Amino acid sequence: MNRTAAESRAAKLRTVIEEHNWRYHVLDAPVIPDAQFDALVRELAQIEETYPELVTPDSPTQRVGGQPQEGFAPVNHRTPMLSLDNATVQGDLRDFSRRAKDLAPEAVPEYVVELKVDGLAVSMQYEDGRLIRGATRGDGEVGEDITHNLRTIPSIPLRLRQPLTLEARGEVYMPRAAFLALNEERAAGDMALFANPRNAAAGSLRQKDPRIAASRSLDIFVYGLGFSRQVSPATHAEALELLKALGLRVNPHIFVSRDLEEVIQYCESWRERRFELPYDVDGLVVKINGLSLQELLGATSKSPRWAIAYKFPAEQALTRVEGIAVQVGRTGVLTPIAVLVPVRLAGTVVKRASLHNEDILREKDVRIGDSVLVQKAGEIIPEVVEVLTGMRTGGEQPFTMPENCPACRARVSRLPGEVALRCTNPACPAKGMEAIVHFASRNAMNIEGLGPSRVARLLEAGLITDAADLYRLQDRKPALLVLEGWQEKSVNNLLSAVEQSRRQPLWRLIHALGIRFAGERTAKLLAEHFNCLDALRTARPEELEAIPEVGPKVAGSIVEYFGLPSTHDLLSKLRAAGVNFTQGAKKAVSRPLAGKKLVLTGTLPSLSREEATRLIEEAGGMVSGSVSRNTDYVVVGEKAGSKLAEAQKQGLPLLDETGLKEILGQAGQK
Ligand code: IVH
Numbered sequence: 029m030n031r032t033a034a035e036s037r038a039a040k041l042r043t044v045i046e047e048h049n050w051r052y053h054v055l056d057a058p059v060i061p062d063a064q065f066d067a068l069v070r071e072l073a074q075i076e077e078t079y080p081e082l083v084t085p086d087s088p089t090q091r092v093g094g095q096p097q098e099g100f101a102p103v104n105h106r107t108p109m110l111s112l113d114n115a116t117v118q119g120d121l122r123d124f125s126r127r128a129k130d131l132a133p134e135a136v137p138e139y140v141v142e143l144k145v146d147g148l149a150v151s152m153q154y155e156d157g158r159l160i161r162g163a164t165r166g167d168g169e170v171g172e173d174i175t176h177n178l179r180t181i182p183s184i185p186l187r188l189r190q191p192l193t194l195e196a197r198g199e200v201y202m203p204r205a206a207f208l209a210l211n212e213e214r215a216a217g218d219m220a221l222f223a224n225p226r227n228a229a230a231g232s233l234r235q236k237d238p239r240i241a242a243s244r245s246l247d248i249f250v251y252g253l254g255f256s257r258q259v260s261p262a263t264h265a266e267a268l269e270l271l272k273a274l275g276l277r278v279n280p281h282i283f284v285s286r287d288l289e290e291v292i293q294y295c296e297s298w299r300e301r302r303f304e305l306p307y308d309v310d311g312l313v314v315k316i317n318g319l320s321l322q323e324l325l326g327a328t329s330k331s332p333r334w335a336i337a338y339k340f341p342a343e344q345a346l347t348r349v350e351g352i353a354v355q356v357g358r359t360g361v362l363t364p365i366a367v368l369v370p371v372r373l374a375g376t377v378v379k380r381a382s383l384h385n386e387d388i389l390r391e392k393d394v395r396i397g398d399s400v401l402v403q404k405a406g407e408i409i410p411e412v413v414e415v416l417t418g419m420r421t422g423g424e425q426p427f428t429m430p431e432n433c434p435a436c437r438a439r440v441s442r443l444p445g446e447v448a449l450r451c452t453n454p455a456c457p458a459k460g461m462e463a464i465v466h467f468a469s470r471n472a473m474n475i476e477g478l479g480p481s482r483v484a485r486l487l488e489a490g491l492i493t494d495a496a497d498l499y500r501l502q503d504r505k506p507a508l509l510v511l512e513g514w515q516e517k518s519v520n521n522l523l524s525a526v527e528q529s530r531r532q533p534l535w536r537l538i539h540a541l542g543i544r545f546a547g548e549r550t551a552k553l554l555a556e557h558f559n560c561l562d563a564l565r566t567a568r569p570e571e572l573e574a575i576p577e578v579g580p581k582v583a584g585s586i587v588e589y590f591g592l593p594s595t596h597d598l599l600s601k602l603r604a605a606g607v608n609f610t611q612g613a614k615k616a617v618s619r620p621l622a623g624k625k626l627v628l629t630g631t632l633p634s635l636s637r638e639e640a641t642r643l644i645e646e647a648g649g650m651v652s653g654s655v656s657r658n659t660d661y662v663v664v665g666e667k668a669g670s671k672l673a674e675a676q677k678q679g680l681p682l683l684d685e686t687g688l689k690e691i692l693g694q695a696g697q698k
Pocket residue numbers: 109110111112113142143144145146147148149150165199251252313331332335337
């Protein structure tokens with residue numbers, strides 16, 4: 029193809045790709061199969077590779093483009109990005125309406141109600157239809173330039189469907205499923221967890237490297253027109269229609285009424301229903317629809333008089349701190365934990381809550397004996413949200429983090445730039461114990477029956493000092509049998525579980541080693557890439573970083589881990605014990621799910637989630653935590669949640685357990 033032909037083909041492809049991208053991510057109604065879409069993107073990428081001068085900044089190939097940013101340039105908002113006054117009871121909404129009527133007695137206001145999605149407010153500037161800048165709210169007057177990250181969000185068009193110049197405002201959020209999957213991955217890699225989807229979204233947008241934001245499944249709902257020159261809708265609802273017509277993603281749940289009581293009823297109808305949505309909603313926003321009336325009402329310095337947020341309370345419970353414990357993790361990180369008087373919260377009994385780290389502990393000033401409000405953040409980790417200092421009696425005891433490790437008494441230290449305190453002793457038994465517990469855990473070497481208390485007993489009895497010693501236990505059977513509570517049968521079961529784990533696939537061993545920042549998914553990628561542990565052990569950072577999803581931080585951590593003398597010793601012992609270090613020849617059996625991505629949701633009748641995952645992986649498939657355009661099948665069990673709804677919306681193929689087993693070629697077997 030000559031250059032002229034390439035140029036016009038590239039322009040055509042960009043338009044077509046943007047169109048399909050919009051149908052998929054904004055309308056949720058794709059019209060071509062994913063493979064065909066991918067082929068279009070590949071074709072464009074090839075043209076751009078041949079003629080690099082033809083690359084345009086708004087090309088769909090350039091979403092994750094350029095070098096990581098040095099910092100975030102300030103962006104002045106043309107009109108301030110205000111916040112909203114809060115209403116918490118119905119009366120507040122009536123007061124809001126009365127205030128508006130007092131200021132504009134002639135007007136008969138109409139209201140628009142929208143969901144208040146819990147994320148981060150952003151502004152997007154389009155010039156002649158092209159996305160030229162994206163910014164955070166900042167202090168309302170000046171935000172930070174995060175264009176590089178907003179471009180990676182697939183539902184944000186790089187080009188509008190009409191070449192208009194305007195500013196759109198909206199909320200970037202992380203769907204709950206993506207948040208849970210991200211935290212699971214981080215927990216496996218021993219990284220700090222995000223407290224809730226909002227923090228995760230904010231953390232993702234605050235990254236200098238756009239590849240991180242791109243990997244975080246962020247999405248957006250646009251809720252308003254900032255500045256605009258060429259368009260002048262009469263109402264807010266019309267503005268939303270316009271934004272939608274331009275290709276921006278607007279939330280479908282919108283209610284328009286002149287009747288305030290109806291508005292209140294609509295708000296109330298979401299109090300429970302909001303939990304069925306695949307994203308967090310912390311309330312509703314009631315806005316006055318007419319834009320001229322909005323202008324007449326104006327704003328205070330903080331918030332408009334034409335809108336109000338009707339907020340639902342987070343699920344919280346009141347309890348007391350009985351003590352503060354300090355846990356030592358497998359990498360030596362000390363985490364303060366509040367031990368609570370047990371309390372029911374969002375369906376479970378909460379007994380402990382994370383205080384995260386020393387800074388947060390000090391900032392919240394949590395003392396032993398304090399009355400506290402606890403909250404299930406993002407529905408998984410309970411946390412202390414507030415100390416009710418007014419309820420103090422004077423007998424509360426402040427707590428400071430220990431200077432010595434609670435497990436080995438070695439000094440703890442805080443590395444520059446880290447919030448975590450770490451035990452400095454490489455041989456700390458707490459680290460050792462956590463490391464062995466992790467090694468044996470279900471998603472690692474899967475040694476059944478070897479949990480924390482048994483590992484602790486084995487360590488105390490001097491029968492093991494590290495994970496490799498587990499493979500010598502068969503010679504120590506008499507010593508095991510004298511341990512309190514260990515019978516012949518349980519000892520035999522343990523020994524056979526240990527024995528079986530020698531033949532675990534390579535990714536399980538890599539995961540079991542507990543390399544910082546390298547969780548289960550990374551372990552699978554590494555096993556697939558290197559095929560044997562020795563190739564991974566000697567890999568250079570560049571080689572590691574060439575693997576998709578492996579960044580400099582993960583690569584650095586892997587290289588550091590394999591450089592440690594203690595790693596060398598552990599690996600020699602594991603090798604001598606006959607633990608499998610290789611990927612092994614790919615099974616000759618058929619791999620009916622080769623290359624397929626599956627999502628599991630709900631409870632299957634006979635397979636546990638782990639079993640289903642193992643079977644899928646053995647058949648060459650991959651299980652991912654959230655539904656996306658790349659999902660090939662969604663396997664649905666009982667009590668399936670938002671993932672099913674999402675799959676139905678996207679028209680993805682669904683399977684039940686029987687269907688899955690049929691594909692796996694083992695129907696009728698357990
Ligand atoms: S309107 C001046 N509409 O809530 C009015 N805000 O405290 C600007 N939010 O910073 C906001 N959903 O981050 C509006 N449908 C919605 C919203 C929404 C979420 C957030 C936004 C804003 C905060 C207000």
